[in-house]
Amino acid sequence: MSGIKLNHVSEISPQLLGANTLQFLSNLGGPTVIHIPGKDKSRCRVIVTLLHGNEPSGLKAIHSLLCDNFVPQVNTKIIIASVVASLTEPVFTHRMLPGKRDLNRCFNHDEKDLQHMLANAICEEIKACQPEGIVDIHNTSGSGPSFSVSIDSSRQHQAIASYFTHRFIFTDIRLGSIMEKDFGCPIVTIEAGGSQDTEADVTAINGIRAYLSADMLFAQAQELALITHPRRLELCKESSLHYGDHLNPAVDITLRQDIEGFNFGNVVQNTPLGWIKDNDLHHFHLDEPTQRVDDFFSIVDGMLVTKKHLVLFMITTRVDIAKSDCLLYFAEKP
């Protein structure tokens, strides 16, 4: 048993819902499971959201559907995870509590800190209801369009993703995220779009409504564009980073302020991404040590440029997230 308890909510009162999403979240107070009975009580689906406290689109969508007295097709469990990080001032800006581990990197092994215990409690809760499908809803920290991520590209995984988005990323990267766990059913991560983008809120609510309304869960809702095995471009710990419109000589790397505009855009060979002070790629490494940074990127006239036609995504302009997580993900253009 894990040593952490989730709140359980099965009565949805106007007092609990409050006047807005933030009031609703403060009324929850901590990590919570909401149980919503469906028309068919023999099956269950799960939604996980707010594993990252600064990614509110899934929470806003849930709040709105609860306010509408939405009735799902099958029994539904909604797990709202990083409530405390999210409520920490300034609200909806902390991916995790300051100084604590990233909760969505704590699903791979047993450690005794609170984040791992919370991850374990979430897993036990999911396993107990033997769901037919799970979605984990996130936002990207940078602005950009929606996409889905999975460690399996089966027809079932793709069908679940298709309720939300037409972009499907099949990844071999293992970070300790919830989608890497075996729950006996497909689990897909949904990146609804940037946390500041209103379009992401629309994607989340339309997607959740479709995912919870479908009788046959594995009937594909739209055709998907597949991206296989992206890599992460990571920054070395000691290298300093800034975002701006020109070289900042006080730091090692200045990435373009408008770099988020490349999310899923057409990034042809020789596209400049920023400036490198000492003309050296050693500031970067990839998550996969058998592959080399200089196969994909090079330095031309002091600028970091792409060496191939690439798809870039998960680009952020938040230095803290770029340094603690990664600068961006990329794959060769199919």
Ligand SMILES: [Zn+2]
């Ligand atoms: Zn996230």
